[in-house]
Amino acid sequence: MKSLHHRIYIILLLTLSFTFVSQAQESKKEQKAVLVTGATSGIGLKITEQLSAKGYFVYAGARKQKDMDRLNAMENVKSVKLDVTKWDDINAAVETVKNEGRGLYGVVNNAGVAIFSPLIEVEEEDLDFIFDVNIYGPYRITKAFAPLIIQSKGRITTISSISGILSGQFFGPYSMSKHAMEAYTDALATEMRKFGVHVSAVEPGNYNSKIVESLIKRMESNDITYEKSLYREEFERLISGYGADRSRFKDPIEVADAVEKSLFSENPKRRYMVVPNENEGNWTITQILREMVQLNENQAYKYSREELIGILDKVLAETE
Ligand SMILES: NC(=O)c1ccc[n+]([C@@H]2O[C@H](COP(=O)([O-])OP(=O)(O)OC[C@H]3O[C@@H](n4cnc5c(N)ncnc54)[C@H](OP(=O)(O)O)[C@@H]3O)[C@@H](O)[C@H]2O)c1
Structure with a gap:
């Protein structure tokens, strides 16, 4: 009888510690x-x-x-x-x-x-x-x-x-x-x-x-x-x-x-x-636009100002 109690106790203990370990793993x-x-x-x-x-x-x-x-x-x-x-x-x-x-x-x-x-x-x-x-x-x-x-x-x-x-x-x-x-x-x-x-x-x-x-x-x-x-x-x-x-x-x-x-x-x-501050944002955005203007300037398929604004609108509509 004593050994049956002992076994039940061990099983309970094991179940509890298993539950704790898996709960800890889950919360991790x-x-x-x-x-x-x-x-x-x-x-x-x-x-x-x-x-x-x-x-x-x-x-x-x-x-x-x-x-x-x-x-x-x-x-x-x-x-x-x-x-x-x-x-x-x-x-x-x-x-x-x-x-x-x-x-x-x-x-x-x-x-x-x-x-x-x-x-x-x-x-x-x-x-x-x-x-x-x-x-x-x-x-x-x-x-x-x-x-x-x-x-x-x-x-x-x-x-x-x-x-x-x-x-x-x-x-x-x-x-x-x-x-x-x-x-x-x-x-x-x-x-x-x-x-x-x-x-x-x-x-x-x-x-x-x-x-x-x-x-x-x-x-x-x-x-x-x-x-x-x-x-x-x-x-x-x-x-x-x-x-x-x-x-x-x-x-x-x-x-x-x-x-x-x-x-x-x-x-x-x-x-x-x-x-x-605004300055640092302004330098950065201006530089990006300057590069865009420099790239567009002498290229064979140069875009007009209106076309560039059209491209900007398209990019603004992108999600990422
Ligand atoms: N602060 C700014 O205004 C600013 C602006 C734009 C971008 N960032 C960028 O922000 C990031 C963090 O820089 P921070 O300004 O915060 O400078 P920081 O206070 O000097 O921090 C730099 C960190 O990088 C670590 N580090 C250096 N060499 C390493 C290596 N070989 N392996 C692993 N870690 C190394 C340093 O560790 P130790 O303590 O061991 O040296 C330190 O934890 C950098 O990529 C930087 O270019 C900073």
């Missing part, structure tokens, strides 16, 4: 998970804070243990060691995400760096550095996590920039990388459509972050100077004008809002330009 699956690269500061940290506070689960990419510890202390956040230039880190991060059993609904390709340099002087290794992070990084991350995103019919968001449209003195390398991001986003969006995966670009203007502080630190530690530059004066003006401290710029809350929309709204847009 219900909580949509997103990977954010470069989550330690600036825009990536803001995205991580906002999404986790709203109850999404964030895999937050970081390179240093102290940053990982800081991120792990946040609710709904698990840090993953992730240098986007290192396949070992990326492959291990894929395994971590798979083992967690939540699947993966979104990837935010945010990690990015900047350099300022005149194009006739920039060293090849500096170009390699910026492309390795800003373009090969998203390429590697997206390729590695694509099976999980396809499985969830999820979303991919790239953090481009208004520098994906604008370009100018000493911004060449950075703008080249962000222009590449624009092309990358458009091609990827068409390729992922057949899997029900939506791809968007978020295009911030100037917001507070550590991007220039890191740029100046790298220049100092790699002994990069503009002392012998043909553009010395302009360069000094740029560096002193820009400065490492970007606290005069707005907190990137509205950038995080746009990322949230790109990930979770029913009909996400291909592009979300987010600017802190």
Whole structure:
């Protein structure tokens, strides 16, 4: 009799723990998970804070243990060691995400760096550095996590920039990388459509972050100077004008809002330009229109002003 009671007790216990485990797994699956690269500061940290506070689960990419510890202390956040230039880190991060059993609904390709340099002087290794992070990084991350995103019919968001449209003195390398991001986003969006995966670009203007502080630190530690530059004066003006401290710029809350929309709204847009003032939006839209005028100007099948407005109306009626 005693052993029958004992058996019933064991069966009850097993059933209960099975129920708890499967409930935990179910609730894990219900909580949509997103990977954010470069989550330690600036825009990536803001995205991580906002999404986790709203109850999404964030895999937050970081390179240093102290940053990982800081991120792990946040609710709904698990840090993953992730240098986007290192396949070992990326492959291990894929395994971590798979083992967690939540699947993966979104990837935010945010990690990015900047350099300022005149194009006739920039060293090849500096170009390699910026492309390795800003373009090969998203390429590697997206390729590695694509099976999980396809499985969830999820979303991919790239953090481009208004520098994906604008370009100018000493911004060449950075703008080249962000222009590449624009092309990358458009091609990827068409390729992922057949899997029900939506791809968007978020295009911030100037917001507070550590991007220039890191740029100046790298220049100092790699002994990069503009002392012998043909553009010395302009360069000094740029560096002193820009400065490492970007606290005069707005907190990137509205950038995080746009990322949230790109990930979770029913009909996400291909592009979300987010600017802190009218000027930055105006420069960007004007530049796009200027390029349109330049392309149209001397082409064999040139459109009249009215025809151009007709094309604009058609584009305005498109949904994406
Ligand atoms: N702030 C703006 O005004 C602005 C405007 C337009 C676009 N953006 C874009 O926004 C994104 C975020 O930049 P941010 O302005 O927020 O700058 P940030 O504060 O300097 O943040 C950059 C993030 O990228 C990470 N990162 C750098 N190299 C990496 C690598 N090899 N692997 C993984 N992570 C790496 C950094 O990690 P560590 O802490 O380990 O260095 C940091 O978490 C970038 O793509 C940038 O181009 C920024």
